Amino acid sequence: MPPSGEQVPPAVNSVLQTKDAALLADLEQGLPLMNQMVVNSVVRARNSPPPPPPDPDAKRFWRVRVDWSVDTDGDGSPDWAEFEIATRGTGSLVAGVSGDAFNGDTNGDGIQDGAQLDADLDGTPDADDPDVADSTATIPLGPVPRYAVFPIINAQPAEGYTSPLQISDKGTVLYTNGTWAGGAWTPLSSPDENYARAINDHDVILGAGRLIVSEDPEIKPAVICYWPAPDAEPAFMSKTSGSGTTYPVAGYDFSYNTLKPGPVLSNDGYFSMPTFGWEEEQFKELRTGFWRIPMDGQPATEEAGDPKILWNQGKNLRWGYDRNRSGPNNSFVGIVMGPDQWPDLPFKPVNVIAQGNNVHVAMGDSESPPAVRAYINGGWRTADAYSPAIDVSSGGIAIARNTDDMKAPVYVNGKWTGIDRTAPEIPAAWKDASVSLLDTTPGGWILAKRGATLENAEYSVMLPISIEGAGPHEDLPEVTGVDSTSIRADDDGGSVSGKIWIMAPSVAGSTSVRVTAPASPTSPLKLSGAGIAFDAELEKILQTSQTTFNIESPGTTMASGAEVNMALVNGTSTSVSKPVGVKVMKSRNVKVTLHEVAHEVLGEPANPPDLVPTVQTLQTYLNKIYGPQMNVSFTVAKGADLALNWDLNGNGSLDAVDLVDLGPEQQATLDARPGPLPASDIVVFLMGTRKKLGGSGWGLTNRGANCCWIYAETTDGRTLGHLSQTIAHEIGHVLVGYGHPDEEDGPSPLRGTNRRERMMHSGEHMGNPGTEYANVGGASARGHRFVKKEWDEAEIWLNRAIDGEGNQ
DSSP states (O other): OTTTTOOOOOOSOOOOOOOHHHHHHHHHHHHHHHHHHHHHHHHHHTOOOOOOOOTTOOOOOOOOOOOOOOTTTTTSSSHHHHHOOOOOOOOBTTTTOOOOOTTOOOOSSSSSSSGGTEEEEETSOOOOOOOOOOOTTTTTTOOOOOEEEEEEEOOOOOOOOOOOOOOOOTTTTOOOOOOEEEEEEEOOOOOEEEEEEETTTTTTTTEEEEEEOOOOOOOOOOEEESSTTTTTHHHHHEEOTTOEEEEOOEEEEOOGGGGSOSSSSSSSOOOOOOEEEEEEEEEEEEEEEEEOOOOEEEEEEEEEETTTEESSTTTTOOEEEEEEEOGGGGGGEEEEESSOOOOBBBOOEEEEEEEEETOOEEEEEESOOSSSEHHHHHTEEEOHHHTTTTETTTTEEEOOOOOOBBBSEEEEETTTOOHHSTTTOOOGGGGTOOOEEEEETTTTOOOEEEEESTOOOOOEEEEHHHHHHHHOOOTTTOSSEEEEEEGGSSTTTTTSSTTTTEEEEEESSSSSEEEOOOBBBTEEEEOOOOEETTTTTTTEEEOEEEEEEEEBBBBSSTTTTTTEOEEEEEEEOSSSOOOOEEEEEOOOOOEEEEEEEEEEOOSSBOOOOOOOOOHHHHHHHHHHHHHHOOOOOEEEEEEEOOEEETTOOOOOEEEEEEEOSSSSSHHHHTSSSSSSOOOEEEEEEEEEOOOOOOOBBBBETTTTTTTEEOSSSSSGGGOHHHHOOOHHHHHHHHHHHHOGGTTTTHHHOOTTTTTGGGGSSSTOOOOOOOSSSTOOOOOOOTOOOOOOHHHHHHHHHIIIIOOTTEEE
16 A cells, blocks of 8 residues: 555556646747757857856866867867857858858858858958967968078188178079089189178178279278179169269178178169269269169169168068157167158068968067067057067968077977987987077078087088978879978977978889979989989979979888988088988788678668678778878678677677777677688778767777778768778778877877878867768868878888788
8 A cells, every 4th residue: 555645556547638738849849949949059059158257256277178179070170269250250261161060061151161261350250260369470381491501611611701691593502703503612703802792592792892082081882783693793873973973883891791691682673782872083072872773774763761771572562660760669760662751660671572362470689679570551569470480481480589488499380390200310419409590581592500609609501491292193182201290380299300291102113203302403402312212213303393203112121110311412511400201111911801790680671781882992992091101902892791789788789898808799700700711910800880989989909800890870971982991991000009099098199280181080070071981072081191200100100910920
């Protein structure tokens, strides 16, 4: 008997009355709407910033690690930027694209949102922006260079003038009495009478000499001269006076100590200099002229100049400083003239460089507090991205003074990096506190110095080299035998030693590479390496800024897995740094057996896999991924179809015990294979199952057993393309190990790089890779890239599993 007052549930539910039935009908009718409202609420919540603390005086403490680079949907726009765009409602470059940190293609056009969003409104899409938070950094991201360093050991500077003045975009270093380029010293003609003061990027040299004595002993003008080329005879500037007399142009050069790094002679021949007027056949008053050397058959020209202007990039960009006015911290006031005069700068600028999207960056000299400003829309604003730069190339590569924790900093693609990483394996002497960077050029050449005093100073030239793979497959552009990804990471984990790496196939095959470097016929760059061939030759000489060629390791002289530093020679000078490494990998074939596994339960219809690729399609796909990157080919064979009740614990999902031991359900599928078993290196099971593997996964791998289990159903819109990517990914776990880079796990996580391009990405927040096997049709599909550390792990597995332990 129930206690007094307690109601006993009825044995049968009573029939609903009219109002109850109507309420239930309304509820059931409204369920789809309520479900959609929940979905909408979730979307709004995840794109809304957290509310502010209710009490601004609240005393609470949190220890938070902030990573502003997090990009959950992998579209190239970081999460914080997409939240900001969603909040303020601006920043979309394409109609229908919105800030959503969890959806990489909000308008469904097949293009990543990062290529269509602009968080800082600077005109550069987030995916290409070196600093998404700084509108003054507008040069799009490009290949990351590493530097070959060539010491200047045979220059013969004039006594008392041992410091080089500038470097040109041909790699020519200017001294007062000659030039050094590619290991060769070229003395200027008549150096005892004339001295150089500037060089432009065409190697035209501006100078002065042949002192002219006037009647006034206080006036000591020098004739302005120029050398059309370093090995040419000097020519002298002249002008015709009002009376018809032709006279030499004479000037007074007081800016010798302020030459670096701003250009004194522009590429179109302009320069500013105090010159002497000519009256009654005599040099008279000193005045400032803005001159152009004779060019294109035209005589020298002169315009009225401003004595405060010292540097220029041509007629429409000139700058200098006002000695009679002081800015903050007692610095001089900077003067910049575009087509008109721009607002004053609060420091003395040594350089003003155009950076695209109508942005100009001005940099202060060592006498100023570290300061960089950008001229945008008629005004100057702080340029945090470039601070504390002293010079910037036309490609957005900047150099700066040393900081407490970084020596010889170089700014590339939004990151400042010290010389220990930008110039791999550079001698220790070039990494001490006395090293400094003096000048850079539009093409990225850098003039560097070490030594605390002029007496012990040494100089070197740094040449940038970047390498990209020229992949063989247009539909898989990230699949190449070049790892230029690891050097982009905040920390490469020591896996690449700061170098660009190339996989050189041995015995068969080659890797196609595209090398970018400021090489020219007058400044060639020679590449070579022990046991390495370049288009079947022992060396490659580059004479253009971009060259494509093939690299291989012919024959069997180099052991598979061997690593070689590429030797770089500019002219006759050999680099003391080692920016490029080559890893030899011999050709191997991996045999894969594919089994279809139907889930069979007594009394129920068997559940075979819905998605089954053809053997040829899967084999072609695997070969396209692994061949160019690891010199591995695959032979895929169809194994026996299996039907069994592998679900031993009855939860509907294939379960694994751990990454070492096989679980009972995995072992059951292995044991179900009928003999004799075909020869295979990797076994892949395509599972017919209603639940994901392990409860939530598309695939499981046991590396010790060389086996993979793949969820092969059409659930959640999965296609053969998705299935093929999963198979390739799980086979990757066999070759390179467990872990996913986006989960900070595995051989090479590489924080700070686009891990969405990686084959070993976990697949979270990824779109559909397409209907066959390519990643076309899905803006957020997983990529196929392997990096150097993964090559290393694959080499170990291939050596053990394919060659036999210790065989080469």
